[in-house]
Amino acid sequence: MTSQHRIAPAAPVARTVLTPLDTTSVTIDGGFWAHQQSMNRDSFIPHCDSSLERVGWVENFRAAVRGTLETDRVGRLFTDSEIYKTMEAMAWEIVREESTELRARLAELVDLVASAQADDGYLNTFYGYDGGPDRYTDFEWGHELYCAGHALQAVVAVERALGAFDPTAMRFTEVGRRLADHICREFGEGGREAICGHPEIETALVELYRSTGEERYLEQARLFVERRGHQSLRDTMYGGRDYYQDNVPVRDAEVLVGHSVRALYLATGALDVAVETGDRELLAAVGRQYDRTLERRTYLTGGMGSNHHGEAYGEDFELPSDRAYAETCAAIASIHLAWRLLLATGEEWYADIIERTLYNSVISSPSLDGLTFFYVNTLHRRSPGVEPEPGQSLRRTDGTRASWYTTSCCPTNFARTIASLGGYVATVDGEGVQLHQFVHGTVDVVFGEERRARLAVETGYPFDGTVSIRVVETDDAEWTLSVRIPGWADDVAVITPDGADVHGPGRASFTRVWRAGDVVRLELPMEARIVTADPRIDDVRGSVAVERGPLVYAIESVDQPDLDLDRVRWSGADALSVQPGSGVLDGIPTLTTTAAVIDEPESAWPYRIAAGSETGDRSVPLTLIPYYAWANRGSSSMRVWIPAVR
Amino acid sequence: MTSQHRIAPAAPVARTVLTPLDTTSVTIDGGFWAHQQSMNRDSFIPHCDSSLERVGWVENFRAAVRGTLETDRVGRLFTDSEIYKTMEAMAWEIVREESTELRARLAELVDLVASAQADDGYLNTFYGYDGGPDRYTDFEWGHELYCAGHALQAVVAVERALGAFDPTAMRFTEVGRRLADHICREFGEGGREAICGHPEIETALVELYRSTGEERYLEQARLFVERRGHQSLRDTMYGGRDYYQDNVPVRDAEVLVGHSVRALYLATGALDVAVETGDRELLAAVGRQYDRTLERRTYLTGGMGSNHHGEAYGEDFELPSDRAYAETCAAIASIHLAWRLLLATGEEWYADIIERTLYNSVISSPSLDGLTFFYVNTLHRRSPGVEPEPGQSLRRTDGTRASWYTTSCCPTNFARTIASLGGYVATVDGEGVQLHQFVHGTVDVVFGEERRARLAVETGYPFDGTVSIRVVETDDAEWTLSVRIPGWADDVAVITPDGADVHGPGRASFTRVWRAGDVVRLELPMEARIVTADPRIDDVRGSVAVERGPLVYAIESVDQPDLDLDRVRWSGADALSVQPGSGVLDGIPTLTTTAAVIDEPESAWPYRIAAGSETGDRSVPLTLIPYYAWANRGSSSMRVWIPAVR
Structure with missing residues (x-):
């Protein structure tokens, strides 16, 4: 529980305006989100795991080990990534609440993935075996580096969750290093001048750099970002190369375009590169693109993507409710990007966006019983949709939730997001702590020169507007407690030990010598x-x-x-x-x-x-x-x- | 010029409420449509012809003759159909105004197509040669029977235009019979129980039956219609089997669904079958589906198809302007269907739809200079689109017109429609003549027991509201002159030799003994x-x-x-x-x-x-x-x- 060993998702090494906490720093122990997290543990994660076995996507790795992929490979070319996202969910879940079963299952999966890795570090069950397509022959649609990126994100999550000296983590980190080294050899300076049609590798390599300190991973991520936008990928029927953001270089683009998940994953990776390399121009460019996207291409729910054709952003203000695609994965990706911008700029506006997106585009995906999922989060359903049989894979746009999809990116993405939610709740800076999301639980922070504080938050949010923040532990020197005042909330009454005051949207900060038992209470207006x-x-x-x-x-x-x-x-x-x-x-x-x-x-x-x-x-x-x-x-x-x- | 030898497009053999004229019966000799038809002759048809040579789609037939398709085949799998639609345009154009050049070119193309036909009657340059895909291995996307359908429509057009004893027509009719016989052998009772993913063969076989009298072609069309809707085609990512109307049997469907052109071509073929087999239930079903589609799924322009994804109908009232797909070919197909319903039911409402669609969804396709075409006819363009270089093939949804497309169904469809436009102007029944569309020109009719009349129409329509219909020739017995009063026109003043009167929407009929020189004049209200x-x-x-x-x-x-x-x-x-x-x-x-x-x-x-x-x-x-x-x-x-x- 020190700020040295940062285990939250997306923890920059470089200095940012706000610094994230370890995920163990935040414990959600009641209310809305405790319910969501226990559903995730008891229902969503087991559902993903058993579904991956049922449809044979885990078995693909076993077939790779056996050498029988030629006859046994099932599923589309990106199914490996679902195993990795589920492993990531398991890792965050173990750090959230210990589980010997999950540890055992995760170790088994790590073992399986490690065994399936090729001698040269390459890792993918769809390519490079007898009877299958050759490696790196389809950059447009092949999803090879996309899958590799999710593998690396899982590696980083497992290492952050279990610790660098855990045997499972050590084995998986070795897999990740060999895979990343392979990618650097293949795609580094002097190698293939290529990019992947689906971004993801960029942010993953930066995260692996953050975990391992290997600067060549950061450099490789930078190369991928800079290579993009020069029309090296072929034209598509989905709005041309805008579909995979290969029309305009990242630092020249004005707004997010094309396939929403691709656009957001790329922007996330570019921002990671910008932060870690100190590239202020790139940081500003990504921020500008996202701001313009929020201003003109975002649904009220925070959802993104208004064209079914190409799962893509529409033009400015093209936001039809009935054709809202608003893919769950795009909402999650938008949170990834907003979180990084919150850290980089300190602007609470991005925490507002995280809140809006989380409550209205992410948790809208699963059914209340946790058994079925929306891929697409429409804002208007004209006629009742078809309800699938249990276990039936429906088409993603049929209007009701299904337990699984042929392309099942959303359930696994949801699982890893909910398990790691504590990471998005609060930050620190040199002066104190900032509370961005209102969850019922405790927040342990280390800030400044190894100063410590512990807060207990009580709230019935989002249904009730009272948020009570009690200082449980503190030292005797002055520090600053900051809380987000949501953009939707004018005139919030905040009661502190020094009295009550009214605050408008943004961040309300209270600096004093705190005593254990001190309470700051927000009364958020809950009128419709x-x-x-x-x-x-x-x-x-x-x-x-x-x-x-x-x-x-x-x-x-x-x-x-x-x-x-x-x-x-x-x-x-x-x-x-x-x-x-x-x-x-x-x-x-x-x-x-x-x-x-x-x-x-x-x-x-x-x-x-x-x-x-x-x-x-x-x-x-x-x-x-x-x-x-x-x-x-x-x-x-x-x-x-x-x-x-x- | 007798009603025995009907050469208009879609002329039923069975008795319908209204009977179409020969295309030679109507001569458009001035005003708006004379200009459109001369553009078609001087610009559109030569453009289609030269483009088909330039992109190598005609050359595919020469490669088939040479036996070099394996190395030389270019273009997508449905390119053959564009040659056929252009040949159809040429045929209608020759009958409209003689041209030795067009005759020579058409004869050359007929010769080429005939030479490319296989010994067993099969005709397609994409399948069945060494190195190419086998015949009939992809009913979902293969477009084989679709291409065959367009070949048969061209055969019928050439025979109707040049006459049954013209050597070119005779040769081509032989091609058509051999092709249709092949299809009946392959897909008839006891043959393959299959349908084509893209309807078109149904209406084409009925038309060939109308030309040749061969009842087995009608029976084969009936089989294709009845086989549809039983989920024999595989699921698609475009709204499942609705995409190609294979979810629900034609006679059970309530509204047109899925890919608009497919839906309309199928409905047209089904209606042709219904009319010729006297199947009143099927006729009523198709009419009901189209009426419901007009009521809830049609743009103000008459355009159809509101989903880019799958080029498809949306749900009821899902008609976004900015994502209006409204494909030119769907508008043309809607006219085909409306025309057949006008003949079958006599309801002038369908002539209203033809008018609306023609003026607002068909002639919107070409540029005023006749050099470029819209594939998609949107009703709202938010930001200026990319303008293609001359000759450049743009993507179909980029917002401005292009001279050609990778899928270039619309220009050739437009050319054949404008050349045969005279066929949609007027009809006869036992009592007289009905004028449905207001064009400047002459109308020669034979009605009842070989009675004849000749009308001269003068009008500045659609810019001016005066339509003057002068009786030029008539016999001495009483007959009825009917004119459509458009649905948009309340209180139209009609001045006849017997005085003036005011008529509301529908059909105004005037029965008398007409004299040469008698004039009926409509004053249509031209207020905005x-x-x-x-x-x-x-x-x-x-x-x-x-x-x-x-x-x-x-x-x-x-x-x-x-x-x-x-x-x-x-x-x-x-x-x-x-x-x-x-x-x-x-x-x-x-x-x-x-x-x-x-x-x-x-x-x-x-x-x-x-x-x-x-x-x-x-x-x-x-x-x-x-x-x-x-x-x-x-x-x-x-x-x-x-x-x-x-």
């Missing part, structure tokens, strides 16, 4: 908020959405079975009142109000000479639920945005 | 119309579009270079006034008015606590042009729908 969108977002022009705390709300047909949701109009006639959820929504606050309905007649042609105003034909009761909780009560239609009467 | 959309179309809710006559109008950045079109608001403060177009828009009426602009401030996050009304911040002049004429003055942004102040 009616929000509108920039009118250039055509799809939701003249519509409102409802937020409460960090949660975006939605209407679902289950709660108003006699209504066509697409005929509901926001009248603003009545206030929204909070109700306790029931059934599977037990413990989740819902909102009720009245709304108008327009009884638009059906007609043979949906366009007609301009009619009068649309004031609604009758009044109906309306129930809203948190967006993330939709589609848990059978097949349904849903809307986040509700057109206002006019 | 402000239309709104069903509010369930989210993207355009609260917006207006402007129509004048049959034309949909749009705003283009070229006319208001200082405005961000996405900030323009319809205020309705001033009337629209008609102006003469200038430059490349010479002769094309434009509209001017004033509009409001909202100066929405940029913000780091595009969502905010509900603001007040959106009344606009200032007033600006606004120019509208016919939608079809956009993107002819350099790269630009464009909107059809303009949000109204609120």
